[in-house]
Amino acid sequence: MFVxxxxxATEAAQIPKQRGxxxxxxxxxxxxxxxxxxxxxxxxxxxxxxxxxxxxxxxCDAPGAHPARADWGTQATGxxxxxxxxxxxxxxxxxxxxxxxxxxxxxxxxxxGFLALARMERMELTLGPVTLTPNRRMHFFVLPGASVKxxxxxxxxxxxxxxxxxxxxGEGSYVAAPPTRFGxxxxxxxACRPTPANRWLPxxxxxxxxxxxxxxxxx
Numbered sequence: 001m002f003v004x005x006x007x008x009a010t011e012a013a014q015i016p017k018q019r020g021x022x023x024x025x026x027x028x029x030x031x032x033x034x035x036x037x038x039x040x041x042x043x044x045x046x047x048x049x050x051x052x053x054x055x056x057x058x059x060c061d062a063p064g065a066h067p068a069r070a071d072w073g074t075q076a077t078g079x080x081x082x083x084x085x086x087x088x089x090x091x092x093x094x095x096x097x098x099x100x101x102x103x104x105x106x107x108x109x110x111x112x113g114f115l116a117l118a119r120m121e122r123m124e125l126t127l128g129p130v131t132l133t134p135n136r137r138m139h140f141f142v143l144p145g146a147s148v149k150x151x152x153x154x155x156x157x158x159x160x161x162x163x164x165x166x167x168x169x170g171e172g173s174y175v176a177a178p179p180t181r182f183g184x185x186x187x188x189x190x191a192c193r194p195t196p197a198n199r200w201l202p203x204x205x206x207x208x209x210x211x212x213x214x215x216x217x218x219x
Contacts, residue, residue: 023094027084027087034102039174040068040094041095041096041180042063042065054068095180099144099171099175101171103143105142105146106140106168106207107167108138108166108211110132112211113191129194131188133188134183134187135185139175142203142206143201146204153212154212166212168204
């Protein structure tokens with residue numbers, strides 16, 4: 001089955017390979033190989049035997065996986081040299097990718113995401129990378145501009161945007177990249193890994209129908 005095969009292959013097929021590689025090396029590879037902007041976020045620290053976010057908020061809703069500073073947008077870089085320097089200062093920093101630059105992301109609930117993936121395979125659609133987060137969200141990477149187009153695309157399909165758990169992330173937003181960890185909930189994984197074949201991303205219009213259908217089923 002498509003979904004099962006995807007998850008079983010995730011750990012072994014991540015780009016870059018994460019076993020034995022540091023967050024620094026991974027961030028540098030994203031910049032070098034995919035030309036993605038990257039920036040370091042918060043990290044996890046052990047406090048009385050409990051993993052806490054470096055931001056110091058005990059109630060942090062994304063411990064170890066959010067921006068560490070307000071000006072993160074200007075900090076993000078596509079330079080492997082600069083990325084290496086930033087992670088050298090704090091090797092445990094999460095890897096965050098700003099949207100609205102080389103890609104936007106369409107965020108849906110995990111259950112809807114798996115349903116959409118299976119439907120997309122049957123439709124033989126070309127996918128970009130897709131992440132799976134420990135807080136049960138999936139992010140489909142698409143061409144920039146999706147955040148502007150998605151609401152109208154959803155309306156054309158007969159839905160009101162507010163009725164679906166479907167969020168387009170564009171300028172001013174970000175996604176956490178594998179192998180960033182979310183507190184004690186685990187690490188971000190690739191549901192569909194980056195490959196040379198999906199370097200060219202799909203347009204949001206190509207994926208919106210199966211995504212909206214899946215979100216409608218998952219309500």
